[in-house]
Amino acid sequence: MSVGIRLDGVSYRYAGAAATSLRNVGLELEPGRVVGVVGANESGKSTLCLVVAGLAPAVIGGRLEGSVRIDGIETAAMRPHDLAQRCGLLSQNAATQLSGTTATVFEEVGFGPCNLGLPVADVVQRVWAALGAVGIESLAPRDPARLSGGQGQLVAIASILALRPRYLVLDEPTSELDPAGTKLVAEALARIARDTGAGILLVEHKTDVLAQIADEVVVLERGAVAFSGPAAAVLADPRLVELGVESPAAVRLERAVRTSGLEWSAALAKALS
């Protein structure tokens, strides 16, 4: 049996939509790898997340063509419960992800593991580990519905991490985080991939985060894969600009220097590293 998530020739159209949101997408996510996804707004990143996590079409309807397999099994043939356990999805608006039934952040993060039927001691251990991974132990006693935007996003990330799925699909998980929080989450994700062998699909506008932790990057354009490859090469590719994707800060700065006609030197490269 092959391991990993594999998409072959995937096209998807939302229920009632006139246009196709994904067109003939192929993608591979192996255990222990971080695959970044970039693309302009409306290029299909969030739809791709829903499809990879098996929510589209199973839960939200719509029409899917092609094959989406997790560890060799078609997601269409998997029970929702098995699927959820194997693949954790963090949607773009973290605020919508709260269970709405818990009184503290601690309970909120423990909600998923409890539903997996784990012994209490395991749940407690997982919750502290997840809170620690994103640096929010101090929020444990707080009401999850009364947090700042970024704090809420960190709680949503911790909740997914506590489930310890084999695959993580994260739709802009750092969008509301401060620079230090962004770095912390990026490091936590890299560590999880390395140490636990989880495969991570990471949608990010912050290409600096992808430069830091992604193995490969896939660029979407109007629902199709424009190009993909090793992270460093894709992130330095000048085509990103036309595709509406911000290049990492160092790439931008080097480009600005070269465009101005100044000479690019080793000293400059060092200053940017």
Place this chain on the structure above:
Amino acid sequence: MSGFGPGVDRSAPAASAGAFADSRPPASDRSGVGSTGPGSAPAVPSIEFEAVSFAYPDGTRALSQIGLRIGSGESVAIVGQNGSGKSTLVRHLNGLLRPTTGRVLLDGNDVRPIHVARLASSVGLAFQNPDCQLFSGRVSTEVAFGPRNLGIHGGELEERVRAALEEVGLDAEASTNPYDLGYSRRKLLALASVLAMRTPILALDEPTTGQDARGVARVRDVVARAFGEGRTVIAISHDMRFVAESFRRVVVMREGCIVLDGAPDVVFGEAAWGELRASYLEPPLPSVAGARLGLGATVTEAAFVAALERRAGTISR
């Protein structure tokens, strides 16, 4: 649209925040703020937080002893750690929250007795989470809601809706249901709804979140335009490049307090890095690279390249 009231020099390069504070117009003694009769450009009130502390009903202390003055027509970015009190601060501007102690003044008048609906004609606030703001089934109705509540109707209302949607690039979506828009475009819609109110003060809570490069450029244009018209623009952001490029003044918050306040060159300059990092922030890359190369405070790409060019010129001469 013609300019708003007296204000700062629109053409001057970014100077120190102190200069803006000093060039502030005198507080008027109008009893209300921001009159909005059709055609009359409302004056832009100054803002003052006077020893403002705030605790949420559950006891969480979010602001402590904030003192902050924002003159008419300034452009100010507020940055800081998650949970440092940025959103809480701006929610005081339009009366969504009232200080636990201390006062918020517009043109010298305490806003406490002013009704929220009336404050809305002075301060437009775009929420961090657009879904807290959107409720209508149609994009155009959504954008019309605010100005209609200000008493705008007919052709003027239509024109405002059209212009606001055009400014954020949603002109083709006027009859779409907001919930059929992706997150990034819902965020732009929330921005358009506030723009249509044409308030003298614009407060944007993380306007670039979820935006791609073009979306960020759009927001940058919105900010530049409002500033150019003489309005006061205040934006919260975690995007230091956007902050360094688009604002004249940067306020850094940490744990409910203001810890740095100055021009981008100062706040992102090497001398402030220790304080910045203690506030969970990072200076933008051009600033770090510029310091490493001894170029001085180069907080934007343009400033970095200009400094390099100057140095190359000196050497070859």
